[in-house]
Amino acid sequence: MQFKDYANFHQMLCETVDRHGESPAYRWFDENGEATSVTWQEFYDQVKSVSKSLIALGVGHGDKVNILSYTCYKWVLTDLGNMSVGAGTVGIYQSNLPQDCKYIINHSDAVLVFAENQEQLDKLLEIRNEIPEVRKVILFNGEYDDDWVITYDEFLGLGDDIEDAAFEKRTQMVTPGDTAGLVYTSGTTGVPKGVVLTHDNLTFTCQSVHLSGVFNDGEEMFVFLPLAHVFARTCCYTGVRTGNRTSFARGIDTLLEDFGLAAPHWFVSVPRVFEKIHTKIISGVEAKGGIALKLFHWACEVGGEVSERKVAKKNIPLSLGLKYLVARKLIFSKIHKALGGNVKWCISGAAPLNPDIARFFHAAGLLILEGIGMTENTSFSNVNRQDSYDFGVVGPPGVGIEHKIAEDGEVLFKGRNVMKEYYKMPEETAETFTEDGWLRTGDLGSIDENNVLKITGRKKELIITAGGKNIAPSRIEGMMVTSKYINQFCVVGDQRKFLSAVATLDQENVTAYAVENNIPFDDDEDLLSHPDIQALIDAEVAERNKELASFETIKKVAIVPEFTIENNMMTPTFKLKKNVIMENYEEKIDTLYG
Template sequence: MALEVPYRSIPDMFLQRVRATPNGQAFAVPTADDRGITWLTWAEVGERAKAIAAGLAGLGVGLEDRVAILSGTRLEWALVDLGINCAGGATTTVYPTTEPEDAAYIVADSGSKILVAEDPKQALKLAGADTSVTHVVLIDGLADASAQPPQLTLAELEERGRAALAETPDLVERIAEGIGPDNIATLIYTSGTTGRPKGVQLLHGGWCWEGVAQAGLGLFEASDLQYLWLPLSHSFGKTLLCGILHVGVPTYIDGRVEKLVDMLAVVQPTLMCAAPRIFEKVYNKTVTTAVGAGGLKAKIFGWAVATGKQKVALEQAGKPVPGALKARYAIAEKLVFSKLQQRLGGRLRVLVSGSAPLSRDIAEFFAAANLPIMEGYGLTESSAANFVNRLGKLKIGTVGQPLGDLECRIESDGEILLRGKPVMRGYHNLPKETEEAFTEDGFFRTGDIGELDADGYLKITDRKKDLVKTSGGKYIAPSAIEGMFKAVCPYTSQAVVVGQARNFVTMLISLDEEAIAGWAAGGPLDGKPYEEIVAAPETEKLVAGYIEELNAKLNRWETIKKFAILPRDLSIEQGEITPSMKIKRRSVETNFAEQIDKMYAGSLAQI
């Protein structure tokens, strides 16, 4: 059945929200001392976004004109994004970690007229670049009077906008009437695990569809309090903003990932979406702390996890949980799981994971702790939210069922194909790539391999291009093995399987700095720098034990024959992971070629 979308555009959806609940809590930010939060009502958000829209219109922004945002996740990001759309423009998103060369490429390729930068340092990334930018707007810091293109602050832009609205109070409403579902709302450049980033054209109609589709899941309620830390430059963040507008979910916005666990205790959200890396970090910390405590505490922790997993296994199989197990679980929750729940604020109702595969074992651990993670799936090209598990209908190991009326088909080679409202118009200025991305009957080729079960739940096997084929002709799905290892070894930060055209499989491993320092405490490696700890034979022995444990769960041809512990973690700056935490395998293999060559030295690396 077709999903009914009662909006023409994001401005239409936004203005309806402001009218419906002007005094409702909209967005919150941390207080200066991080001990509390401050709320803006929808009326206040409406006033600021309209002022930004009118200010941008004054700078010449019209229908589908691009305005780039180069900033971290913060309240102003959401306000500026709404302002751009309300001026008829389309937001070009640029990650704050993007290198100057790529940032300049994205702004130039998109044809962005205005750049909104977080501060003068971010604005400098475009210094000397040949772009269509006529003005630079700074969220923080002072405008440079002599800069070219001319600079102004966001406060000045809003002031100009308020002056324009004093003369023409219905300016934004009039602009909004001219924006339709087929107009471009956002241009998001795929972080490109291969090659130059491509601009994905996402339409107002697709984003409005996302807002409405999310409401039908039971995951978003107006009574919720959402913690939004995800990169708003990423499609996952943008799709959540659309859900917030449609449902009216009060949302705390704070992109400081290093403050996440501390602020969860302050904000006490009921809803949070994240990439798997966040859940892996919480898991690592919980497990290593329990193991480090030793003795009775470690035993109780192990017993509680086993009890929780027993309960989850029965629930997943659709079987009743016997009274005796329920009673044991209540004790496990009181002694162990309640402490983990409290560390995450104590009120979490919904956790959603997306943007990269979540390890099954880690999903089982969180479900055992009564913090079930609803894993979902989607792509930038299809507005991020396409499949997701529902509360009370969680199938661990799958990414759930489709949202709304989205169509899904599995090709004969296992590739997942999607068709529907949230799918992009195409790649910006790339007609050939756009044509190749679609089947003749209009399905988008995701490049992912998966299968649908009888209930419509989708299971992702791997990226089509990431499947590793050994020289013996066996196919291996690296992300599944990497996820298993992360669950087996709580000291892991990243794991990368290597084996393409090789005669055996190896693994590159980076360790979690905090976790491995905790393990080293009190021993001969106590207080030593990370590089020294990971190079020590004791650490090698520790990891070798976990590799053995992993291998016991794998087919013979998948087993890890050799591994290398890396001297540093993978980083966005070195181009090894994308800002949404996906591994760029080619970059990793290039940057750590020395370690890989050493593992295969003397073996027949057949091509």
């Protein structure tokens, strides 16, 4: 399959509709678990309706439209209707506070905002007088008695009088270099920047992903990450290219049930989700103890042998294969069932995945292909392949993408997946590219003889101890959160004599430990400062320190409340805002070195 130079995303969508018109395209579930599905032809007809209604509302070529909502079918429908007539889609996380929403709405020059429900509408009503360019708010769900607000059904009716010719004229005006959308960075280190992604960025990236993987007809994808994040959007766009059906989760709270309903063949996630599943499995088995625990350890040992041979592309001896069949049936089948029973592979991205967690799932028969991308390169640059993979690396570059290592160790990229610019930020745009046009990533890494990239850390996160040792904290943090008692872990120690950390507790497992060991407490807060819990965490850290060089070991740990989106210490994609954490706990960190 060769790359095709599409005029715009709408043209790529039309090709898929022509190929797979009567095949299922999207599916979603109501509160009772009842499914609704549309074919590609039905989806396209609805996209046209959205586009016509946007024209009726006066949305012009190059205008920006915001979507303030969790991932859902209407998000994708609105996005593609918007792109088809040359407007740019700008997603806003449903977890954003009103003032954060105001910044993105105003900075992106939005003329319309689509809001998921009353909760999101309330944020807009609070800042209504501060977002004067917004003409209308369209509610995905619910209704509100105000001329400024209309329902989604009312919105769709606005385009009834728009002729097909007007729609087609608008689609033909859209060029490869036109803005398809803005994706605002999560702002872990400062003000969010609006990354301008063009139609060519999207159509090229979809083709590169398609060429870098195996997507069989009839297989289905499951999406639960926020579509305001480029990772989820790129996966949905790739689904348009491949023609596979996408099912949507109803929400994070129903995720496990939704996996069962969707029964996907593959899905994408961030490491945090895999870490949570791993912790739940381990703590559940350890709570049972006895023969169940022994069987589990035996199954992991057998699965580990099989995994090692698969990675090395070695044959699996008959006796080992038979043992593995037993292990799958007795132990690992429960993990597969929890994920719907059909999962063949999944992709982990947006942050480093602990290799031991990847090996655990592979031993259980679930292949996690780690990849890497960033908002500035349409969330895709490298990925392990289904037929050639390893753990602890992010694989070779996608087809048509180049990578190299700068003299200072920074990973650089070049390709048609790379953004056009930061919206209205020319200085920041210039700083992000080298003089000869390579995209700076801020990642540190190395490329081996097979062109496989390994990420070793982040330039901005690199810790330089008082002794002059350069330490990338992400690997250490990934090791520590394999403890079922540790929820989050933030390494500190820049310009200090040794490394310490600020950590949060896995409340469920720590509470169970306290009860089992007769540790008195009235509430969760009591456990944060209890010496027995501190000793437990210190012991867990000490055990993992054995795998580290002496200068990498964590000497002291401060236990604090959970880092959340609400307390501004975590982004909507579950990345820790380390600068905020260190600022907030500055005194506590100082006491570790006192």
